[in-house]
Amino acid sequence: MRLVAGVDSSTQSCKVVVCDAESGELVRSGAAPHPDGTEVAPEAWWDALQAAIARAGGIDDVEAVAVGGQQHGMVCLDESGAVVRPAVLWNDTRSAPAALDLIDELGGRQPWVDAVGLVPVASFTVTKLRWLRDHEPDHARRTAAVCLPHDYLTWRLAGAPGPAALVTDRSDASGTGYWSPTTGDYRRDLLELALGHDAILPRVLGPAEAGPCTSADAVLGPGTGDNAGAALGLGATAGDVVVSIGTSGVACAVADEPVGDVTGVVAGFADATGRFLPLVATLNAARVLDAAGRLLDVSHEQLADLALSAPAGAGGLALVPYLEGERTPNRPDATGAIHGLRLETATPAYLARAAVEGMVCGLADAVDAVRALGTPVGRIILIGGAARSPAVREIASAVLGLPVSVPEPGEYVARGAARQAAWVLAGGDEPPAWPLSGVTETRAEPTPGVRERYAEVRDLTARRP
Numbered sequence: 001m002r003l004v005a006g007v008d009s010s011t012q013s014c015k016v017v018v019c020d021a022e023s024g025e026l027v028r029s030g031a032a033p034h035p036d037g038t039e040v041a042p043e044a045w046w047d048a049l050q051a052a053i054a055r056a057g058g059i060d061d062v063e064a065v066a067v068g069g070q071q072h073g074m075v076c077l078d079e080s081g082a083v084v085r086p087a088v089l090w091n092d093t094r095s096a097p098a099a100l101d102l103i104d105e106l107g108g109r110q111p112w113v114d115a116v117g118l119v120p121v122a123s124f125t126v127t128k129l130r131w132l133r134d135h136e137p138d139h140a141r142r143t144a145a146v147c148l149p150h151d152y153l154t155w156r157l158a159g160a161p162g163p164a165a166l167v168t169d170r171s172d173a174s175g176t177g178y179w180s181p182t183t184g185d186y187r188r189d190l191l192e193l194a195l196g197h198d199a200i201l202p203r204v205l206g207p208a209e210a211g212p213c214t215s216a217d218a219v220l221g222p223g224t225g226d227n228a229g230a231a232l233g234l235g236a237t238a239g240d241v242v243v244s245i246g247t248s249g250v251a252c253a254v255a256d257e258p259v260g261d262v263t264g265v266v267a268g269f270a271d272a273t274g275r276f277l278p279l280v281a282t283l284n285a286a287r288v289l290d291a292a293g294r295l296l297d298v299s300h301e302q303l304a305d306l307a308l309s310a311p312a313g314a315g316g317l318a319l320v321p322y323l324e325g326e327r328t329p330n331r332p333d334a335t336g337a338i339h340g341l342r343l344e345t346a347t348p349a350y351l352a353r354a355a356v357e358g359m360v361c362g363l364a365d366a367v368d369a370v371r372a373l374g375t376p377v378g379r380i381i382l383i384g385g386a387a388r389s390p391a392v393r394e395i396a397s398a399v400l401g402l403p404v405s406v407p408e409p410g411e412y413v414a415r416g417a418a419r420q421a422a423w424v425l426a427g428g429d430e431p432p433a434w435p436l437s438g439v440t441e442t443r444a445e446p447t448p449g450v451r452e453r454y455a456e457v458r459d460l461t462a463r464r465p
């Protein structure tokens with residue numbers, strides 16, 4: 001059996017899967033946590049990767065490896081390849097004012113969409129670089145190379161051979177704000193507009209192009225942004241909308257043509273197969289349920305039981321989930337809120353229901369935005385840590401008014417990276433066929449009233465203190 005490995009260096013943890021290159025069958029896996037916070041030393045990702053690899057039984061016997069990872073994080077290296085400052089992550093909102101400055105300086109939203117397929121918001125790398133230039137000019141000046149979390153780990157696996165050897169892929173490059181999915185080229189003028197000077201950027205490899213090798217002589221694939229990795233791991237095709245409920249909430253779909261949305265709601269990313277990946281991301285997803293569990297002092301399982309024991313709509317109790325500010329809609333300074341509290345609804349069960357419904361309503365808006373750009377929504381595929389919750393599956397189907405397909409619990413981003421590694425080994429125009437097993441479908445009675453109530457209260461939130 002020829003083995004390949006795939007990595008998902010996500011916001012909260014690092015996961016490694018080792019798979020049969022031909023069939024995709026999972027052979028073994030491991031995981032390790034990441035530190036909390038929206039600023040992380042890249043060395044911590046490297047340590048977590050080493051721990052996850054060890055827990056997966058090592059990767060000395062694999063022939064190819066690819067790394068998927070959280071998108072957009074700003075990793076700055078100096079001339080020697082040393083990290084200049086901790087990475088600023090996708091969910092850090094400090095660069096919201098920088099995003100507005102950049103939009104203004106290029107002449108509005110449309111020039112950004114035309115140039116790079118997206119409108120800058122705090123999540124995207126380009127705005128973080130502008131923040132760096134404005135707030136830490138010494139760090140900006142020392143920055144000789146800029147890369148993303150997955151690029152950094154690929155480079156470390158290759159032995160960190162100097163910044164000029166950095167590589168990336170189309171999907172993650174498309175989330176920087178200085179690479180065009182339409183032309184396949186960097187927009188160095190936009191990098192300079194943000195950072196104040198040019199810098200080394202990772203070479204963008206083709207979807208199945210081999211990168212350097214690891215110290216154990218396994219070939220490294222280009223890697224992927226995590227959402228493109230998930231689409232590849234699931235084998236998503238036209239009509240599939242992948243909804244991921246991890247730290248971020250995401251709705252995305254594979255498309256044959258690039259997408260441009262001047263409202264900035266849908267980002268026109270590239271995917272991991274040479275196609276495109278229109279995507280909407282929210283800042284508030286699984287952690288809203290973590291927070292509800294903490295408030296009620298219950299486990300995820302108990303929270304799900306509580307939520308399912310309350311009636312749909314939670315008697316008008318509605319939770320706006322902007323606990324970390326929000327990216328879509330673009331409200332970096334917003335906070336969460338609970339509306340409609342009455343004596344009858346002031347119970348753990350109603351609050352649990354409202355938390356799941358509020359979080360899912362944010363994702364329903366995301367699915368609507370993807371659909372509004374002409375993407376067909378035939379099937380919803382639900383993944384991410386919170387897809388393990390029966391309440392999330394049931395309420396997602398009810399609120400979306402659609403059946404929801406859930407593959408067996410697994411690490412689909414890491415699987416997508418492993419499938420890319422197998423593709424690098426096998427060559428050819430399409431990745432090896434890796435059948436998806438254990439998909440179950442949840443169909444719940446639609447509850448349109450839940451979204452109507454949510455729409456009434458969605459904008460009624462206080463600003464962050």
Ligand SMILES: Nc1ncnc2c1ncn2[C@@H]1O[C@H](COP(=O)(O)OP(=O)(O)O)[C@@H](O)[C@H]1O
Pocket residue numbers: 010011012013245246247248286287289290300301384385386387388389
């Ligand atoms: N059974 C569950 N119900 C709800 N949430 C869960 C459950 N299991 C895990 N989670 C949550 O899923 C999140 C991790 O999901 P994951 O997709 O790995 O996140 P990320 O990719 O952002 O690191 C955590 O916030 C965790 O608490």
Ligand SMILES: O=C(CO)[C@@H](O)[C@H](O)COP(=O)(O)O
Pocket residue numbers: 010011012069070071072090123175225226227246247248249250279281
């Ligand atoms: O910012 C985005 C997509 O644009 C996020 O989806 C990040 O890529 C982080 O993903 P998770 O770690 O939450 O899965």
